[in-house]
Amino acid sequence: MAVRKHSRQRDALLNALADRTDHPSAETLYQELREVEPKISLGTVYRNLALLVENGEILKLTGGDDKSHYDGNIKPHDHFWCRSCGKLTDIFHEDFEMTFKNFNGRIESHQTLYTGICDECIKAE
Amino acid sequence: MAVRKHSRQRDALLNALADRTDHPSAETLYQELREVEPKISLGTVYRNLALLVENGEILKLTGGDDKSHYDGNIKPHDHFWCRSCGKLTDIFHEDFEMTFKNFNGRIESHQTLYTGICDECIKAE
């Protein structure tokens, strides 16, 4: 894969992930993209999601349910998963310092998943 | 499933997860348990893992690779995944305070996944 070529489908995917705070799965993105790119295939969605993740243009989130979710916001932030409704929402925090003792690896990124019950579900209980 | 019955297999599973700091997958646990419970089935491993997680006796970890990993240590702590060797190691931290603004949900647990290169792999590079 020497030279990366431009692709309409990848543009549409990146565009579909911009300016939204939900965290769609590959299948959800596939369904949405079919409206603008009717012939797009699920394999193309997966391949381009992987390319964009590798490129640091989007984030892949795991945990909560069994599938991966994708985030167009690459600013470091955490996520909260409601085990009641399954919704995945953003949690931002500033001035966050962490200290490790006896840790000599190199941390390139971290991802925090909070689990519990969200605002709406508490009200609905 | 009104009354929970005792089971040799579930005991063996819980025992297999005690006092270890690696984070085996269901398949790994299955292979190990076959030595003490030769007739155990993979379905039994999965069902009991789910029961133990639901019961708060073990933790289910996701992220890193595509499978779930299980942790017998339920003391809150984070994990570090080396994307080079795939190893999942514990990261403990004390006096850890987090402040949330405008967050009204109820957090019952959180899980942090750090990604990067571990000690050993840095040396091996």
Next chain:
DNA sequence: ACAAGAAACAGTAACGATTCCTATTATTGA
């Protein structure tokens, strides 16, 4: 503009982790 080479594609088959199903076995309380 054009043609060649390669990346990306659509469509579909294959894969692997997990869940579900069914007949059988083990645990429990009487």
Next chain:
DNA sequence: TCAATAATAGGAATCGTTACTGTTTCTTGT
């Protein structure tokens, strides 16, 4: 010891994801 039923073994089914194949599209040099 017996009846009720939770739990099991074994295997089929499911589902998210990846791999494969022949075709299309993008890029680059002419």
